[in-house]
Amino acid sequence: MSFSSDIKAELAAIENERSCCDLAQAYGMLECGRLFSASGVSLQTENSLVAKRYVQLAEHVCGVAMNTAFSDKAGLHTVTAEQTNVSKILSRFGHGKEVGVRLNRANLDCEQCVYAYLRGAFLVCGAITNPQVDYHLEFSVPYYNLSHDLMTLMGEVGLLPKCVKRKGNYVIYFKESEQIEDCLTMMGAMSASLELMNIKMIKDIRNNANRVANCESANIDKTVAASLLQTEAVRRIESTVGIEALPQELRDLCRLRLENPEYSLRELGENLEPPISRSGVNHRLRRIMEFAENL
Template structure:
């Protein structure tokens, strides 16, 4: 089971006990996956279509508890591992009662002649449904359940809700903003997508929707990734420092050998000569270790100063050899 499926399975178990929140959640779900038919300007059929059984079960349970309507579900196989779940209601009074309660209505006139199909995504969701903070959370949970997904945090951080039109994506984004969730809307082919890329915001989103187990699982992954990244940064830093130390030691030995080959070790002053001999004996030693081996011991800065002097002498000899 994918992480997204785990989140939805957890959310399906946590249905609010408050009627207003149940209405907000079902309104969010219906506004994304339901269609209604009008005949001569009057409602006569409502159809809910989804590819996930857990969505069909959750919506049927909410409809039963809110309206005492039992929705029959038909299943159509569309592939080896894919199915379409369809629930239909053809009782005009019950449909009208449901739409009024969920505050879903078309924001354009319906023809009084013939049959017209209207997607609930093209309808207006009355803001009365999401007046309270708890109802905003329930509504967002509903739209995520039906049209959202979240990537496996082991692979990356991405949560999105796919909408049929920009207005619906914008509305969802505004409600998220009222819950202190920063999101963006982009066009993807014929859809508008409201998405979140920030890991912290996705954690907040899971908390808002009530997916607390999934939240903890994601936080565990984030902690492990942070630890791994910190270890990698430290290893890379230490490797870079080691390479720098080795490169410096190689240059120092080359300079010392050049002085010896051209003028002899006695060309160096006594204080530099003893360090040069020690560097040749201990090519892998750090500056601090070289300083501790000297008699008397000297500090790291003193070692660095003397080696720089040797390099200057070697460079001066090189310059004279070119003249």
Template sequence: MSFAEEVKNEIAHCKPENAACRFAELAALLCMGGSLILGSRGTIGIEFSTSNNAVARKALKMWMESFTVRPEVRVRQGLRLRKKNYYILRVTPSPESTAILRDLSLFPTDAEFSAIDLRKADCQRAFLRGAFMGGGSVNQPKGDYHLELVTGNAAFAEKLLKIMRRFHLPAKTTDRKGDYLVYIKEGNGVSQFLQYIGAAQAYLKFESVRVVKGMRNNVNRVVNCETANLQKTVDAAVRQRRAITCIQESGLYPRMSPKLREAAELRMANPEASMSELAAQSGLTKSGLSHRFKKIADIAKQIEGQKKDEI
């Protein structure tokens, strides 16, 4: 089961706080996953389909608690390669169904859902919950953070975006192949969205994976940093020993000042030590010791330059 299905299964068991929240959740669910059916004399019905059994039961329960018109329930088998069943709730066009859809702001299409009370935060959360059950998806927290709501209705997408921004969620919108997407690509935003729609268990799972993922990334950064520093230490030690050897082979080593010879002997005796370790042994500051090695390197360059000129 995908993480998105786990979220839908969990929020399908969330009970709306009141009738207004139930209307908001049902309206968003049907707008997201349903399609209107044209009947005679201007009547309208609706057909809602989903592959999630829990969502289908939730849609039926909310409908039956709200209206007296009973929808037809059917199960359609999926194709061989996709064995999931599809659960279909169909309300035949009639004057009663037309009035119901008008009460849900689904007929005529009402971009602002003016018949639904969306002033309170609990109704707004119920609205987002219904939208996610109808056409939402979210990536596994182990991968990239991505949550999206997909709808064919541009006005509905804008309404979802407006509500999500009321909750200060970092949501954005775009279009793809005739559909409109409202999406979040930030870990904190996805986490907050799961909280708002009532997916408590999914939220805890998401956060626990995020913590482990963050710790692993921090450990990797520390290891990479230490590896890079170790490589720098090794490279510096090799350059310094090479410069000292060059001076020794030229016969000019005894002519160096006592301070430079002291630094050279310290390095040759401690080939793998870092500059901080050498500084601690010598009683010098790190910058002071580095300055001495720079002078040794300059002498070695002069010697190598003279050798090239002789050649």
């Protein structure tokens, strides 16, 4: 089961407390399904629970029986209203023969109705990517005006989706994990929302741990690389003119470097007699390197 179908199973099982919300959810499911116009009312879905809920709500709210067919080959459930029932369904939601489907606010009565509508819409046209992989939740709406109205409705409850046209559909989508969490919570997918929060927390912890580890190993690598170059320079001096050719303060540092290749600049400085600062060590090491280069 995908993350999407898990969530849809959770959403399809939710019972509305008020009958106004049943109407709102039925409206979301029918209007955002494959077809919702005078030419027909139908849905196509891979999800049997969604198909079942669509049939159940259409019968309950509109008082019409729906026809269901399943194609093994495509793995699709197709739910269709009898042509003679289409106008009855449309008028139940205040729609007629108008061209271009819009959101009829008269079907959203109480505050919960908005969420019920979103739940219905998501069931038939929504999808969510597994948050382990990416943060993405979308509603793929077949009608332009409706997609606009849906975005406005979402804006009113604090959701700020973006929209893009894809394969003739208007895709309303979210990319921010907080927005996805809010949307899931509003629709009633509590366990999915919690799971997303969990995954996000684990991701954040892992990212932080990685960042710290990368940072530390990068610093260690730099120290090791620098130490190797310095040791090489000292060896070169030793084997040519000898360490004694250097001034006293550089000689001590050469010895310390050879004996302690793992020391950082700070540690080198602390172990000199008298101790000197990190930048002091840096300066002396540069003089040693220059001396070796000129040999």
